[in-house]
Amino acid sequence: MDVTSAASKTALMVCAYRARASKWKQPLFVDPWADAIAGEEGHAIAKALDPRFPPMELWLALRVAYLDRLVSTAVDRLDIRQVVILGAGYDTRAARLPRAGVQFFEVDHPATQAAKRDKLATLAGYPVDSAIYASCNFEREDPIERLIASGFSTREPALVVWEGVVPYLTEAAVRATATRLATALDPRSLVAFDFVGKRFATGQSLSEQDRETRGFVGELGEPIQYGTDDPLPLLSECGFRWVRVLDFNELALEMVGDYQRDRLFRFQHIALAAPTTPTAQWP
Numbered sequence: 001m002d003v004t005s006a007a008s009k010t011a012l013m014v015c016a017y018r019a020r021a022s023k024w025k026q027p028l029f030v031d032p033w034a035d036a037i038a039g040e041e042g043h044a045i046a047k048a049l050d051p052r053f054p055p056m057e058l059w060l061a062l063r064v065a066y067l068d069r070l071v072s073t074a075v076d077r078l079d080i081r082q083v084v085i086l087g088a089g090y091d092t093r094a095a096r097l098p099r100a101g102v103q104f105f106e107v108d109h110p111a112t113q114a115a116k117r118d119k120l121a122t123l124a125g126y127p128v129d130s131a132i133y134a135s136c137n138f139e140r141e142d143p144i145e146r147l148i149a150s151g152f153s154t155r156e157p158a159l160v161v162w163e164g165v166v167p168y169l170t171e172a173a174v175r176a177t178a179t180r181l182a183t184a185l186d187p188r189s190l191v192a193f194d195f196v197g198k199r200f201a202t203g204q205s206l207s208e209q210d211r212e213t214r215g216f217v218g219e220l221g222e223p224i225q226y227g228t229d230d231p232l233p234l235l236s237e238c239g240f241r242w243v244r245v246l247d248f249n250e251l252a253l254e255m256v257g258d259y260q261r262d263r264l265f266r267f268q269h270i271a272l273a274a275p276t277t278p279t280a281q282w283p
């Protein structure tokens with residue numbers, strides 16, 4: 001995404017999936033604002049993606065639920081007082097998971113952030129002050145600088161959630177951002193992000209559904225640019241000294257109780273990375 005471009009459509013799309021997953025009989029989470037934020041446009045985009053990638057709703061629900069759990073662990077068990085949502089889109093964690101003394105920071109591309117703030121202002125009851133908003137284009141700006149200017153402290157640990165963003169960036173932007181996170185954050189911090197495989201990112205997946213999904217988001221104006229089958233080399237070069245990778249099939253097994261190979265989760269993972277070995281156990 002370029003700084004002059006419009007607000008993210010993929011952010012609206014995943015918001016619609018959050019709204020749908022919130023209505024499950026046994027939801028993994030409930031986002032009471034997602035439906036109104038997604039609106040007709042978000043739901044229409046999600047509906048158009050459905051036939052191309054049928055497991056999208058489940059995949060998104062697992063991603064949101066796992067990262068919610070990470071936020072709860074950070075603030076309730078590990079006493080982390082700063083939660084940073086990078087590339088926040090229409091994320092509502094600041095409103096859904098507030099805790100006394102915990103500051104949420106939302107960092108996003110200026111176009112998307114402006115659109116989000118306009119939408120939030122029309123939502124009755126949404127606590128707009130639950131986050132501090134900082135704009136940043138990861139392709140050319142330093143998120144740490146933007147965060148510090150907004151009151152963030154690099155002398156206190158933080159949980160950084162970078163959800164649904166890395167695939168849309170160039171490798172240069174992923175490297176620059178990861179390097180700043182690894183070297184500037186308090187060493188007790190943790191960064192979590194999801195990523196897609198290299199074949200998926202380059203349009204060389206053997207699965208037609210994967211290729212159609214990639215084409216679809218590209219047509220929304222946000223081409224998939226970066227993928228990797230192993231983020232450890234890049235993360236170690238950027239300065240991280242502890243990395244773990246989770247598989248969405250493992251999350252599905254744990255959270256919804258089954259494994260289905262044809263869900264095509266094999267190219268998508270979540271990475272956890274820290275500047276030093278954490279003393280506490282991350283879920």
Ligand SMILES: C[S@@+](CC[C@H](N)C(=O)[O-])C[C@H]1O[C@@H](n2cnc3c(N)ncnc32)[C@H](O)[C@@H]1O
Nearest residue numbers: 001008010011087088089109112137138163164
């Ligand atoms: C698929 S949305 C994910 C939104 C949100 N994290 C979620 O999961 O609901 C992609 C997000 O990445 C952000 N993004 C894409 N390119 C960016 C860039 N160069 N700089 C900053 N943010 C960017 C978009 O603004 C958008 O909010």
